[in-house]
Amino acid sequence: MNIKVVTSKEAIEQAYHIRTVVFVDEQKVSPEEELDSYDETAIHFVAYDQDKPIAASRLRFVDQYGKLERICVLKAYRGQSIGKQLIKAMEAVIAEEGYQHAKLNGQTHAEAFYQRLGYQTISEQFMDAGIPHVTMVKQLT
Numbered sequence: 214m215n216i217k218v219v220t221s222k223e224a225i226e227q228a229y230h231i232r233t234v235v236f237v238d239e240q241k242v243s244p245e246e247e248l249d250s251y252d253e254t255a256i257h258f259v260a261y262d263q264d265k266p267i268a269a270s271r272l273r274f275v276d277q278y279g280k281l282e283r284i285c286v287l288k289a290y291r292g293q294s295i296g297k298q299l300i301k302a303m304e305a306v307i308a309e310e311g312y313q314h315a316k317l318n319g320q321t322h323a324e325a326f327y328q329r330l331g332y333q334t335i336s337e338q339f340m341d342a343g344i345p346h347v348t349m350v351k352q353l354t
Contacts, residue, residue: 217303219257227266228257235285242342278316279307323346
């Protein structure tokens, strides 16, 4: 498996396709909510199995945080630590950019997964796109 920061139009389309499959098709998030104006300025990541795109995410810098967003893995590839590797790649970019904290709004069903990676819940549950979420943070250094 190989994780790349998106640098081409083809790769950004691959990221959008994975997000659409996971969030729009599987989780019934509206396309307008999933693909938003933040996509234009975010750093996008795609994970590949050989040459096949299998996971995607995006990273933005908000206040003092690197904010991990839209983390998703195609169903056939879940349970193989791909999400963990994607998060580690994003955290490396956050640190390279000089930030010491990561933040994410995680779906509550994935809260324990993020906790195992060192994230702490700092909010009550809230709804985003009709799905329960919590805000979580991690000190990187």
